[in-house]
Amino acid sequence: MPTDRLSTVDEHVERIVESLVPLHPYDQPLLEALGLPVCESISAPMDLPSFDNSAMDGYAVYYDDVVSASLDHPVHLPVVGEMAAGQTKHIALSPGTAVRIMTGAPVPQGSDAIVPIEWTDGGIASVRITQAPQRDQHVRHRGEDVQTGDVLLEDGSILGPRQLGLLASVGRSQVRSRPRPRVVIMSTGAELREPGTALGHDSIYDANSYMLAAAARSAGAIAYRVGIVSDDPGEFGDALSDQLVRADLVVTSGGVSKGAYDVVKEVLSELGTVSFGEVAMQPGKPQGFGFVGEDATPIITLPGNPVSSYVSFEVFVLPALRRMMGRLPYRRPMVRALCSQGFSSAPDREQYVRAQFGIDGKGAHVTPVGGHGSHLLGDLSEANALIVVPAAVTSVQGGSQVQVLVLDRDF
Numbered sequence: 360m361p362t363d364r365l366s367t368v369d370e371h372v373e374r375i376v377e378s379l380v381p382l383h384p385y386d387q388p389l390l391e392a393l394g395l396p397v398c399e400s401i402s403a404p405m406d407l408p409s410f411d412n413s414a415m416d417g418y419a420v421y422y423d424d425v426v427s428a429s430l431d432h433p434v435h436l437p438v439v440g441e442m443a444a445g446q447t448k449h450i451a452l453s454p455g456t457a458v459r460i461m462t463g464a465p466v467p468q469g470s471d472a473i474v475p476i477e478w479t480d481g482g483i484a485s486v487r488i489t490q491a492p493q494r495d496q497h498v499r500h501r502g503e504d505v506q507t508g509d510v511l512l513e514d515g516s517i518l519g520p521r522q523l524g525l526l527a528s529v530g531r532s533q534v535r536s537r538p539r540p541r542v543v544i545m546s547t548g549a550e551l552r553e554p555g556t557a558l559g560h561d562s563i564y565d566a567n568s569y570m571l572a573a574a575a576r577s578a579g580a581i582a583y584r585v586g587i588v589s590d591d592p593g594e595f596g597d598a599l600s601d602q603l604v605r606a607d608l609v610v611t612s613g614g615v616s617k618g619a620y621d622v623v624k625e626v627l628s629e630l631g632t633v634s635f636g637e638v639a640m641q642p643g644k645p646q647g648f649g650f651v652g653e654d655a656t657p658i659i660t661l662p663g664n665p666v667s668s669y670v671s672f673e674v675f676v677l678p679a680l681r682r683m684m685g686r687l688p689y690r691r692p693m694v695r696a697l698c699s700q701g702f703s704s705a706p707d708r709e710q711y712v713r714a715q716f717g718i719d720g721k722g723a724h725v726t727p728v729g730g731h732g733s734h735l736l737g738d739l740s741e742a743n744a745l746i747v748v749p750a751a752v753t754s755v756q757g758g759s760q761v762q763v764l765v766l767d768r769d770f
């Protein structure tokens with residue numbers, strides 16, 4: 360990462376995404392793969408339904424026997440048996456008889472219509488039928504939904520609830536997909552305290568590791584929140600080494616600017632495999648990225664200011680996680696919205712402005728919320744979107760169209 364000039368946001372995203380490779384796929388239990396792309400093309404190994412079955416509780420009959428049934432001229436048939444879903448016995452139906460049948464049960468051989476129980480007297484030994492079904496009515500035929508060999512899922516499609524349901528319905532218990540990236544999240548800062556413990560007059564609670572772990576989990580990753588790590592270079596180095604065994608990616612917050620105790624920068628710069636520089640964005644200017652340890656585990660170092668940390672996660676870590684999961688697009692697509700209120704924007708920095716996004720009868724609209732300070736977590740929590748103002752733009756007029764990242768949405 361060059362330090363003489365600021366990188367653009369696009370350059371830094373590309374640098375990260377191009378240095379990472381998708382994790383190796385393996386067969387996972389179905390539910391573990393929720394939200395991940397499938398890494399195989401899946402064809403149906405069987406027909407669905409796999410046998411002709413009834414769509415109604417009622418009576419399996421010969422259509423020709425009941426075609427004349429009406430309230431005035433009911434048809435009476437002897438009931439010669441019963442079929443419930445899950446029963447293995449096979450029944451062949453003789454003309455002039457009926458079989459009581461439940462929804463999902465196999466249709467007896469010979470039957471070509473189901474009379475719903477509501478059109479009958481519900482009889483056990485014999486049945487009185489007062490309305491005729493059409494031929495084939497309420498029979499669900501083998502293969503009418505899916506046929507053996509049909510492509511169920513294309514390689515790369517996302518495994519949502521419906522897709523997982525389909526795989527289960529054809530008997531699959533596992534599916535090939537990439538594992539969720541394991542993200543280790545560490546906060547640095549001597550002033551940090553764990554929530555739930557006592558706070559000194561000059562200390563603050565560690566908000567970032569919770570926020571980043573939650574964001575990583577929302578992105579589909581497994582988040583290991585280490586919490587607060589010492590500002591001592593030796594202890595930080597040891598803590599990092601200890602964590603690498605369970606990390607596909609390490610994310611740190613704090614310790615990357617120009618202060619005397621910026622431990623992340625101090626320790627990692629020496630390795631020569633992590634570079635630090637500045638990105639022309641606000642918030643989120645100081646950034647670092649590289650690889651650490653024997654397995655060259657990727658590490659992204661985020662600035663400590665909470666809003667900077669969060670925005671940097673959204674802009675840089677989210678694409679990294681999606682790259683590892685093999686999910687496209689890497690970056691959250693921007694949407695256009697009408698900005699209800701004007702504001703000024705710092706020159707030469709791509710601005711990420713906290714905002715409230717909504718859609719009403721007139722279309723998409725967005726309103727900035729709170730101040731610009733990177734410490735304003737209260738304001739950040741009111742936002743559901745970030746307005747992205749290009750580096751060359753220094754003022755946004757109320758009523759103009761802007762580009763927006765709508766947060767917390769799957770894409």
Ligand SMILES: Nc1nc2c(c(=O)[nH]1)N[C@H]1C(S)=C(S)[C@@H](COP(=O)(O)OP(=O)(O)OC[C@H]3O[C@@H](n4cnc5c(N)ncnc54)[C@H](O)[C@@H]3O)O[C@H]1N2
Nearest residue numbers: 546548565566567568613614615616617644662663664667
């Ligand atoms: N002389 C300069 N000072 C600073 C510059 C600069 O260019 N020149 N850049 C500023 C910007 S921009 C940012 S962003 C921060 C980044 O600093 P660090 O990454 O080194 O972060 P810290 O100094 O450790 O902390 C900054 C700020 O955030 C608070 N913080 C840190 N970690 C947490 C946490 N886990 N939970 C809640 N709050 C946290 C910390 O107390 C500080 O207030 O540097 C500026 N300075």
Ligand code: MOO
Nearest residue numbers: 642643644667733
């Ligand atoms: O860039 Mo800092 O991240 O503005 O607050």
